Amino acid sequence: xxxxxxxxxxxxxxxxxxxxxxxxxxxxxxxxxxxxxxxxxxxxxxxxxxxxxxxxxxxxxxxxxxxxxxxxxxxxxxxxxxxxxxxxxxxxxxxxxxxxxxxxxxxxxxxxxxxxxxxxxxxxxxxxxxxxxxxxxxxxxxxxxxxxxxxxxxxxxxxxxxxxxxxxxxxxxxxxxxxxxxxxxxxxxxxxxxxxxxxxxxxxxxxxxxxxxxxxxxxxxxxxxxxxxxxxxxxxxxxxxxxxxxxxxxxxxxxxxxxxxxxxxxxxxxxxxxxxxxxxxxxxxxxx
Amino acid sequence: xxxxxxxxxxxxxxxxxxxxxxxxxxxxxxxxxxxxxxxxxxxxxxxxxxxxxxxxxxxxxxxxxxxxxxxxxxxxxxxxxxxxxxxxxxxxxxxxxxxxxxxxxxxxxxxxxxxxxxxxxxxxxxxxxxxxxxxxxxxxxxxxxxxxxxxxxxxxxxxxxxxxxxxxxxxxxxxxxxxxxxxxxxxxxxxxxxxxxxxxxxxxxxxxxxxxxxxxxxxxxxxxxxxxxxxxxxxxxxxxxxxxxxxxxxxxxxxxxxxxxxxxxxxxxxxxxxxxxxxxxxxxxxxxxxxxxxxxxxxxxxxxxxxxxxxxxxxxxxxxxxxxxxxxxxxxxxxxxxxxxxxxxxxxxxxxxxxxxxxxxxxxxxxxxxxxxxxxxxxxxxxxxxxxxxxxxxxxxxxxxxxxxxxxxxxxxxxxxxxxxxxxxxxxxxxxxxxxxx
Numbered sequence: 155x156x157x158x159x160x161x162x163x164x165x166x167x168x169x170x171x172x173x174x175x176x177x178x179x180x181x182x183x184x185x186x187x188x189x190x191x192x193x194x195x196x197x198x199x200x201x202x203x204x205x206x207x208x209x210x211x212x213x214x215x216x217x218x219x220x221x222x223x224x225x226x227x228x229x230x231x232x233x234x235x236x237x238x239x240x241x242x243x244x245x246x247x248x249x250x251x252x253x254x255x256x257x258x259x260x261x262x263x264x265x266x267x268x269x270x271x272x273x274x275x276x277x278x279x280x281x282x283x284x285x286x287x288x289x290x291x292x293x294x295x296x297x298x299x300x301x302x303x304x305x306x307x308x309x310x311x312x313x314x315x316x317x318x319x320x321x322x323x324x325x326x327x328x329x330x331x332x333x334x335x336x337x338x339x340x341x342x343x344x345x346x347x348x349x350x351x352x353x354x355x356x357x358x359x360x361x362x363x364x365x366x367x368x369x370x371x372x373x374x375x376x377x378x379x380x381x382x383x384x385x386x387x388x389x390x391x392x393x394x395x396x397x398x399x400x401x402x403x404x405x406x407x408x409x410x411x412x413x414x415x416x417x418x419x420x421x422x423x424x425x426x427x428x429x430x431x432x433x434x435x436x437x438x439x440x441x442x
Numbered sequence: 443x444x445x446x447x448x449x450x451x452x453x454x455x456x457x458x459x460x461x462x463x464x465x466x467x468x469x470x471x472x473x474x475x476x477x478x479x480x481x482x483x484x485x486x487x488x489x490x491x492x493x494x495x496x497x498x499x500x501x502x503x504x505x506x507x508x509x510x511x512x513x514x515x516x517x518x519x520x521x522x523x524x525x526x527x528x529x530x531x532x533x534x535x536x537x538x539x540x541x542x543x544x545x546x547x548x549x550x551x552x553x554x555x556x557x558x559x560x561x562x563x564x565x566x567x568x569x570x571x572x573x574x575x576x577x578x579x580x581x582x583x584x585x586x587x588x589x590x591x592x593x594x595x596x597x598x599x600x601x602x603x604x605x606x607x608x609x610x611x612x613x614x615x616x617x618x619x620x621x622x623x624x625x626x627x628x629x630x631x632x633x634x635x636x637x638x639x640x641x642x643x644x645x646x647x648x649x650x651x652x653x654x655x656x657x658x659x660x661x662x663x664x665x666x667x668x669x670x671x672x673x674x675x676x677x678x679x680x681x682x683x684x685x686x687x688x689x690x691x692x693x694x695x696x697x698x699x700x701x702x703x704x705x706x707x708x709x710x711x712x713x714x715x716x717x718x719x720x721x722x723x724x725x726x727x728x729x730x731x732x733x734x735x736x737x738x739x740x741x742x743x744x745x746x747x748x749x750x751x752x753x754x755x756x757x758x759x760x761x762x763x764x765x766x767x768x769x770x771x772x773x774x775x776x777x778x779x780x781x782x783x784x785x786x787x788x789x790x791x792x793x794x795x796x797x798x799x800x801x802x803x804x805x806x807x808x809x810x811x812x813x814x815x816x817x818x819x820x821x822x823x824x825x826x827x828x829x830x831x832x833x834x835x836x837x838x839x840x841x842x843x844x845x846x847x848x849x850x851x852x853x854x855x856x857x858x859x860x861x862x863x864x865x866x867x868x869x870x871x872x873x874x875x876x877x878x879x880x
Binding site for chain 2: 157160161164167171269270271274275277286289290292361362363365366368369404407408413415416
């Protein structure tokens with residue numbers, strides 16, 4: 155019994171990690187159709203922001219995690235102005251190249267600033283006992299955080315004026331422009347929001363993984379897979395894909411080995427994209 | 443003159459500041475020597491080309507990943523390589539000749555190991571390479587170098603299995619490091635082992651050794667798990683460990699992603715009741731990246747630690763810190779580079795020349811060298827060093843505290859479940875790698 159509970163909690167944590175590392179990409183790639191190859195580096199910037207805030211500024215960890223989206227949102231806004239703005243409406247491969255270059259630059263800058271083995275921060279302490287097992291509080295906190303963030307995003311895009319304009323500007327910029335939406339400004343805010351979400355994801359993960367300049371590159375492949383299998387409903391689609399991919403991967407890891415878990419994630423993604431070329435949400439009527 | 447070789451695009455061109463002293467002393471020495479030869483030649487009336495070439499510097503090379511993902515290991519190794527050659531030159535060189543180091547930055551790319559090995563092989567002046575970091579990079583360079591009669595000294599900790607007459611290993615192998623770890627664990631933490639290992643050749647061979655050593659010592663292995671290098675979510679592994687209830691974890695994990703294991707292990711409170719021992723923890727400065735409360739108590743075994751208390755090490759650390767005041771802790775690999783150069787120097791001086799077979803014979807004669815890690819003696823059968831192995835525990839200040847020293851531990855001459863190697867007997871003409879049967 156205790157074993158099943160622990161496996162269930164571990165599945166929730168895996169789903170949360172996948173969701174937190176994908177949400178930023180869901181907004182930037184899922185909604186805006188910008189292939190952001192530097193997504194992993196925004197996760198990395200978020201993780202470093204949290205680490206530095208805890209170690210150098212001695213902020214409490216919760217406050218430090220909240221610094222991550224602010225810094226990443228700011229960096230994201232600068233990136234949008236410098237790299238992305240000239241490329242709207244061009245081919246996908248243009249943004250791919252530009253952001254890939256950006257990813258290489260940010261990675262090397264991180265190495266130059268932090269070195270290859272920078273000191274990190276520990277997981278906030280405490281664990282709960284379930285029968286023979288112990289589970290860390292923080293791994294229980296992650297699913298809650300992921301769910302709250304997704305809910306807030308849903309409210310933002312569904313019920314606020316900005317959310318409506320953001321979707322309009324992404325889906326049909328010409329028409330939105332004709333109707334008086336200042337598309338450039340809305341896109342700037344949306345891109346920065348996507349980067350801030352990536353930063354928040356990185357910040358939340360930083361006490362669980364070893365933060366190094368390469369930390370984001372572990373997640374970018376899975377993030378793209380999640381958003382693509384999620385399909386056009388960029389929020390709930392990504393949520394469903396995270397549950398499916400993260401869940402299957404963790405359960406297979408639990409039953410067999412971690413290698414099979416990783417394999418199961420890739421196989422599931424391939425089969426899904428083959429059977430549902432438009433993603434899980436391809437046939438849904440909702441757009442979020 | 444023959445001594446001035448073509449430079450290509452090696453990094454020693456790009457860094458004249460560090461290299462210049464060696465090169466210029468070398469050239470001065472060479473000028474003096476050649477004018478002396480010219481003088482005798484005038485007297486004798488014959489110009490001996492061979493003699494002038496003999497008087498020039500001895501050319502040697504190092505290949506390390508100074509840039510890219512492995513620079514964490516490669517940069518200190520190249521720094522120590524350069525420092526060792528400078529020290530050798532300051533104390534009179536080798537056979538009275540200066541030594542000229544050619545530095546190759548392999549940029550963490552395996553293909554550059556093959557390319558630079560070809561380049562070195564085509565260069566008649568270079569007789570030896572001290573270099574390579576991973577087993578994969580060594581296997582890219584080794585066959586090319588040794589086929590072309592170049593010596594290769596490999597200074598990394600590794601899984602063993604090299605069986606090559608022209609290749610010598612300075613780093614400790616799995617047998618040397620895991621024997622004291624298993625013994626310590628059984629004495630101090632219990633005999634139920636759970637093995638977590640990186641899913642590539644090192645992890646598999648290391649795990650084969652762990653199983654054998656634990657069985658020999660009367661313990662049991664209650665679980666083994668191989669983790670792909672790009673995994674950093676260890677939820678399932680940690681659940682499985684709790685189900686198996688071991689008393690000791692043997693960690694053969696490697697690389698940045700795997701550091702998360704120690705963190706998530708501690709976050710679930712497991713470090714309170716289960717000991718971790720590891721022959722790989724610390725090489726990537728894991729104790730710096732992770733928080734002290736997560737790593738405190740992990741026990742490792744290496745030949746070298748910066749805190750070793752012997753005069754050779756004190757001098758070595760002082761010289762290194764003077765040149766590189768901001769560098770991180772000195773780990774095993776750079777110290778083995780130092781050992782490699784000095785063992786080569788002793789062998790060349792004993793042989794009286796750099797001719798490869800006489801140098802190999804001198805190496806195999808087993809001359810002891812007292813280096814930063816204590817006494818090392820080359821074992822002729824395996825071409826690996828017999829050396830002291832130190833057990834150390836991570837303390838709460840991110841440092842290693844020496845627990846125990848096992849002196850003069852012998853290296854392995856077999857790969858578990860596979861073949862053996864005898865480089866002075868049946869394998870005296872071998873240039874091969876023994877692969878594990880896993």
